[in-house]
Amino acid sequence: MSELLDLPWHEAQAQASPRELVDASLRAIETRDESVHAFLHVNADARGDGMPLAIKDNIVTTDMPTTCGSRILSNFTSPFDATAIARLRANGASFVGKTNLDEFAMGSSTEHSAFGPTRNPWDLSRVPGGSSGGSAAAVAARMVPAALGSETGGSVRQPAAFCGVVGLKPTYGRISRSGLVAFASSLDQIGIVTKTVRECAELLGVIAGADPLDSTSSTQPVDDYAADLASGVRGLRFGVVREAVERLEGEVRANFDEALNVLRGGGAIIEDARVPAISYAIAIYYIVANAEASANLSRFDGVRFGHRSERSKTLDDLYFHSRGEGFGAEVKRRIMLGTFALSSGYYDAYYGRAQAVRATLRGQFADAFARFDFLLTPTTPEPAFKIGAKTDDPLSMYLSDIFTAPANLVGIPAIAVPSGFSAEGLPLSLQLMAPHFGERALFRAAAFFERETEYWKRKPR
């Protein structure tokens, strides 16, 4: 029965009733999630007449808790639904569970969850990536046809790459952030994880659009995102980001070159693009994102919701002890860095300079998109690493987002699409980036690549 979940959604829907599809999803979770640990909560009473979906546990839902993978929110249920959730509910979706993540979406491996790591379905000794590792693993292990994640620096695309599934980071403002627990407000966006490009395009059409509850949501009309899926890539211009590709080694390099050949075979025009400031993306990101996080996470103070320390005699104690007990090591590290970057005497040298280099990066992307319809890199510089391999070295963990963080800093859409497997059988991934609101074109090119390669048909053992 759970073979239904191996099919693209439109085929599964043609073969079974909504009730059967939700049941297939719940049964798959029951049998497979013990080894993967993608889920923090499962909703056995899930109802609806649409797609069974898994939701990253930093997107608020009224029918399940929202923990953000943190002790500080271990007992929190939102009184309202996120706008994306409300739109999916209105469309009949069934929410079968909430997925694991690095605490407050801060991490690239899902090892920084207060509730234990998620494992990569392709190799249980490896990480699924992060921070939306639970969502990517749930889709890869065929427990759900699709999941929502969130992106701040690659948190949908990087785990999608590590788990061999499709991951979209939409244009900043394309999807309302209302109900997405804030990490870095100028970078955050809800993202989508699916098996195939078509499912991703159709889901974006449901949740995209302006929202009075998020003033940064765009009034740009919502496109028919699946309209061009069959159109191919003939004559489209793809720029290969030289500064990214120069760093590549071995299998990832060879796989990327193969991917370029697939696009060439469809008549795509492929040339070198230059975006020199891309090498500063991680440095910019860790100032801007952490500065914003230090402000956003000040709301967790033990007063209105979340964990309150029992040890508090005064109000000051309450703040220090509740936050000290409630936040994990990585969250504290980022709040500390962000607080430092915004503190008197360092603001201009760190936060101001990071924003200045971010402006340089935006300018270089704008110049590149004057020549190209798309920019290409591998999604990640290496396939999934072993659990524990980077937990003692925060900087090396941060660098696994080197190719994904630029799209967040610039606000453009980007998609990760499976591009093959390493010799060890680990998924590899191609990243396509497009200009602001270029999602329809992204899906067109990604769908061509998917049709030619069909890597989505392989699944973990």
Next chain:
Amino acid sequence: MKIDRDEARRIATLAHLEFDDPALERMAGEMTKILSYIDQLREVDVAGFQWSAAADSTPLRDDVPRAPVTRDAVAANAPAFSDDGHFVVPKGIGD
């Protein structure tokens, strides 16, 4: 940029975070390492930078009243909430 233990303590106070001494020492070392990576941003010539070029400005909306979340829903998530509708906290001024 070197962060020593005293500087880490100053930042922890600003951030309302509690650390014991070994944790503070470790944090100072990690921050130093990360900031030394971030210091590569100094290589970039950023003369003529305008703040408006870094990100689109945040659009503002009209401040119009709308239905709030109910008091019961707020109370359900509060660590301590009084019957007459207040969050309860320890005293704000020490002995």
